[in-house]
Amino acid sequence: MPSSANWGARLTAWNRRLHYYVGLYLLFFLWLFCFTGLLLNHSKWAFAEFWANRQQSDREVAIAGVPPGGDLEQAREIARQAGLHGEIEWTRTRANAERLEFRVSRPGHIAEVKADFERGRAAIHRIELNAWGVTRILHTFTGVRMGDERNERDWGMTQAWAFSMDALAAGLIFLTLSSLYMWWRRSEKRRAGAIALACGAASCGWFVVGLRWFA
Amino acid sequence: MNNRLYAITRDLHLYLGLFLAPFVLVFSVSVFFLVHAWTPGAKGGAERHWTVENVQLPAALDTLAGRARVDALRGVLAQAGVTGEVGFVGHNVKAQRLTIPVMAPGRETVVKIDLAARRAEITERQTGVWDALVALHKAPGPHLVEIRRNWLPMRVWSWFADGTVYLLLFLSLSGIYLWAVLRAERRIGLVLLGAGLMTFLGVAYAVIS
Numbered sequence: 001m002p003s004s005a006n007w008g009a010r011l012t013a014w015n016r017r018l019h020y021y022v023g024l025y026l027l028f029f030l031w032l033f034c035f036t037g038l039l040l041n042h043s044k045w046a047f048a049e050f051w052a053n054r055q056q057s058d059r060e061v062a063i064a065g066v067p068p069g070g071d072l073e074q075a076r077e078i079a080r081q082a083g084l085h086g087e088i089e090w091t092r093t094r095a096n097a098e099r100l101e102f103r104v105s106r107p108g109h110i111a112e113v114k115a116d117f118e119r120g121r122a123a124i125h126r127i128e129l130n131a132w133g134v135t136r137i138l139h140t141f142t143g144v145r146m147g148d149e150r151n152e153r154d155w156g157m158t159q160a161w162a163f164s165m166d167a168l169a170a171g172l173i174f175l176t177l178s179s180l181y182m183w184w185r186r187s188e189k190r191r192a193g194a195i196a197l198a199c200g201a202a203s204c205g206w207f208v209v210g211l212r213w214f215a
Numbered sequence: 216m217n218n219r220l221y222a223i224t225r226d227l228h229l230y231l232g233l234f235l236a237p238f239v240l241v242f243s244v245s246v247f248f249l250v251h252a253w254t255p256g257a258k259g260g261a262e263r264h265w266t267v268e269n270v271q272l273p274a275a276l277d278t279l280a281g282r283a284r285v286d287a288l289r290g291v292l293a294q295a296g297v298t299g300e301v302g303f304v305g306h307n308v309k310a311q312r313l314t315i316p317v318m319a320p321g322r323e324t325v326v327k328i329d330l331a332a333r334r335a336e337i338t339e340r341q342t343g344v345w346d347a348l349v350a351l352h353k354a355p356g357p358h359l360v361e362i363r364r365n366w367l368p369m370r371v372w373s374w375f376a377d378g379t380v381y382l383l384l385f386l387s388l389s390g391i392y393l394w395a396v397l398r399a400e401r402r403i404g405l406v407l408l409g410a411g412l413m414t415f416l417g418v419a420y421a422v423i424s
Binding site for chain 1: 254
């Protein structure tokens, strides 16, 4: 039966390995979200301008055989007939059963759809963004918004992307906790490490808790 | 020379990582709330209301806009006992009312000023620590470019947010170096790096194309 010292050594070795493995696997996701985080916080950076350079176009398509039913089913059918795919968002409350307005979006591609069932036509306004727009929107592309209960994730790829975001967050939490364990196992580094950790915790804690109570 | 570089890189990776750990946790934990559009306890926080009469209003407030108006309103907010990052200021010209949202992480305040009566009605709500994480994750963000960072603590936070990114980039690069030195881990590390790249490109391509 292995001794507790053996278990400790194994845990230390595997913790270190997993720290490398998880970090390497998530590296490109991490870089993307780091970079796009900077772009979001510095929207005045001219090189990353995208909204002013957007391409817009309008067209009208015939729609037929849209089944009665829920808004989402109808919007999906209209999008299918118009050759659009992406996350469906509601742009306004439906007041007329003969009309349906929604947006179909994925990073860099936005289509505003106004369907008129009486005329059997759907007007589509398309907006195409450049690579900077695509990159930036990837950071926030979740299909849902705080305080907006009407819109839900309804596209499989949004689900996959949201899962990637969750996985990256979980991976970063694991990397943080495993680094704390690695530091703690190195007794000669404990004091200096504790100072670094305390500085980080104090400065971060000031923003998380302190500002509310003391500013 | 190589041993010295390795030792320095390893120490920097350790100490900078420890300093950054709480910031990484703030950004990581808040991801779950943002991705699932849900923050525990954010709606049910304690509310406080109060009114301040005879508010001294800055001159020519009607003619100001953007950052100049936010700066001019600082004194009014101080009279109302409110501090924080000012959001989009609503001005109802007909009713002569200003609505000023003011945010501090974990606290939301709305100040409604009746310009004619020089009266301020304040509603303050504690939104809790989880909501504070979300607010910090999104700050300064891409919106209200002309007026954001109008409160010193949030300006300082924006430096920390940028610093978190730069330090994470350093940690990832130094981590790659520390891994590459370990010969025994190179093969499996390369496999995982490649698998991560393929997953990233695959998911990103599927979402974009």
